[in-house]
Amino acid sequence: MPDNKKTVMVVEDEPLSMRLTIDLLEMNGFNVLSCTDGCGALDMLSQNIPDLILLDINLPRMNGFEVYRKISEDSRLEKVKVVALSASVMREDEERIRAAGFDDFIPKPIDTKGLIKKIKDHLSG
Amino acid sequence: MSGHGLEIQYEDLVENANSIILRMDMKGNVTYFNRYAEDFFGYRREEIIGKNVVGTIVAPTDTSGRDLKAMMDDMALHPSSYVNNENENVQRNGTRVWIAWTNKSILDEDGRVREIFCIGNNITRLKQAEEEILKAKEAAESANKAKSSFLANMSHELRTPLNAIIGFSELIKEEGVGPLNEKQKEYIDYIHESGKHLLSLINDILDLSKIESGKMVLEPGDFDLKSLLEKSLVFIKEKAAKHGIALSTGIEEGVGVIRADERKVKQVVFNLLSNSMKFTPDGGKIGITARKSGDKEISVCVWDTGIGIEEKDRGRVFSEFEQIDSEYSRKYAGTGLGMPLSRKFIELHGGRMWFESEGKGKGSRFCFTLPLSVGQP
Numbered sequence: 001m002p003d004n005k006k007t008v009m010v011v012e013d014e015p016l017s018m019r020l021t022i023d024l025l026e027m028n029g030f031n032v033l034s035c036t037d038g039c040g041a042l043d044m045l046s047q048n049i050p051d052l053i054l055l056d057i058n059l060p061r062m063n064g065f066e067v068y069r070k071i072s073e074d075s076r077l078e079k080v081k082v083v084a085l086s087a088s089v090m091r092e093d094e095e096r097i098r099a100a101g102f103d104d105f106i107p108k109p110i111d112t113k114g115l116i117k118k119i120k121d122h123l124s125g
Numbered sequence: 126m127s128g129h130g131l132e133i134q135y136e137d138l139v140e141n142a143n144s145i146i147l148r149m150d151m152k153g154n155v156t157y158f159n160r161y162a163e164d165f166f167g168y169r170r171e172e173i174i175g176k177n178v179v180g181t182i183v184a185p186t187d188t189s190g191r192d193l194k195a196m197m198d199d200m201a202l203h204p205s206s207y208v209n210n211e212n213e214n215v216q217r218n219g220t221r222v223w224i225a226w227t228n229k230s231i232l233d234e235d236g237r238v239r240e241i242f243c244i245g246n247n248i249t250r251l252k253q254a255e256e257e258i259l260k261a262k263e264a265a266e267s268a269n270k271a272k273s274s275f276l277a278n279m280s281h282e283l284r285t286p287l288n289a290i291i292g293f294s295e296l297i298k299e300e301g302v303g304p305l306n307e308k309q310k311e312y313i314d315y316i317h318e319s320g321k322h323l324l325s326l327i328n329d330i331l332d333l334s335k336i337e338s339g340k341m342v343l344e345p346g347d348f349d350l351k352s353l354l355e356k357s358l359v360f361i362k363e364k365a366a367k368h369g370i371a372l373s374t375g376i377e378e379g380v381g382v383i384r385a386d387e388r389k390v391k392q393v394v395f396n397l398l399s400n401s402m403k404f405t406p407d408g409g410k411i412g413i414t415a416r417k418s419g420d421k422e423i424s425v426c427v428w429d430t431g432i433g434i435e436e437k438d439r440g441r442v443f444s445e446f447e448q449i450d451s452e453y454s455r456k457y458a459g460t461g462l463g464m465p466l467s468r469k470f471i472e473l474h475g476g477r478m479w480f481e482s483e484g485k486g487k488g489s490r491f492c493f494t495l496p497l498s499v500g501q502p
């Protein structure tokens with residue numbers, strides 16, 4: 001059922017993490033859009049509306065929080081789930097992410113099975 | 126003794142006191158200056174009487190830039206606010222000194238403040254010591270801040286490559302990219318386990334440093350301890366079966382819902398069980414017992430028939446980065462931080478942790494207590 005495939009957008013600047021996430025998503029039957037910084041992501045979002053965005057927090061130039069703010073200001077993207085990914089996992093970091101309003105937070109290194117399960121949970125809910 | 130004689134005696138007292146004693150009028154002009162003040166500040170009284178304190182023993186501004194001229198003006202207006210006052214003064218040769226002053230208003234017949242009577246003691250050395258302590262405290266605080274931010278950065282930087290190591294090895298391990306032969310399966314397991322091991326090291330180091338800096342806080346909640354203990358055994362079930370190790374539980378009546386930090390208790394139990402797994406030879410036994418002791422505490426023990434702890438190693442069990450060497454310890458050694466961390470988690474709850482072992486080859490028992498409700502005596 002190729003038409004029912006859900007689309008996940010990956011915003012990640014670190015090449016190996018990007019490759020891992022893309023391959024993992026494709027292996028699990030998702031369409032994947034990807035870009036390596038916040039500006040690119042916002043450009044891409046003006047043309048495409050994914051079902052879920054995996055957004056790295058530590059991005060160059062425009063960080064994940066700023067990208068998230070822009071996304072939440074865009075009414076076209078109201079239904080899009082946004083999940084933060086970060087290797088900053090101190091309590092303060094996580095609290096800041098939760099407080100910003102993201103749908104979820106996934107710490108790095110990612111647990112591959114856990115990540116897929118979380119994405120599926122968000123997309124079925 | 127006549128009244129006049131008494132006056133002379135008091136004058137003598139003031140004159141010879143081992144404190145700075147002076148009087149000034151409301152403009153700040155000196156009207157009296159005792160001998161000690163002469164020696165201390167380096168002015169003879171005939172030189173200073175009639176002169177203003179600002180410009181002689183008071184510099185217009187102190188070393189930190191505080192406006193002392195304004196302070197003197199204010200003192201003339203509100204003498205009662207300056208009964209006890211510490212400020213910087215200056216000796217004739219320019220040396221800055223700190224004086225603790227007690228200032229008393231002298232009233233005329235109409236009850237108006239006419240002069241201020243000042244007694245001063247040199248506290249320069251005290252002030253210097255205070256400043257040094259303050260500097261040392263600031264240095265210690267900034268070193269501590271640097272350490273915290275170093276740890277946070279280290280944690281972040283190590284997680285990025287670990288993401289690739291753990292993630293890609295998981296994909297290969299699951300044979301999502303093609304079937305593996307036996308050797309490949311074995312090797313990829315090593316890579317994956319080693320990556321996970323590194324990750325737990327990083328997490329343990331962060332936890333320990335949080336405990337040491339007093340930043341570790343408990344997140345207490347109500348949970349069923351009995352079910353937590355039973356579920357923990359499930360995690361090692363598979364591995365135990367592989368090594369022919371029998372598992373057992375002995376959880377008594379009365380062990381149920383407690384109030385504690387569930388995540389940390391889980392981590393402690395899991396750590397004890399994996400230690401037992403590591404040090405118990407094939408065909409042995411591992412068990413958990415728990416019972417209520419008294420009406421405020423639960424005690425939990427994890428026991429095994431493993432290699433036990435020799436007398437000479439007893440002191441090292443709860444030390445950081447220590448591991449008891451053993452031919453039995455299984456493929457993946459622990460971080461060496463599990464035991465000290467576990468004990469600290471239990472102590473944060475107000476509980477105790479200890480172990481019992483009758484010696485080499487006789488197995489061991491690790492026990493801890495937890496209050497039924499954390500934070501309540």
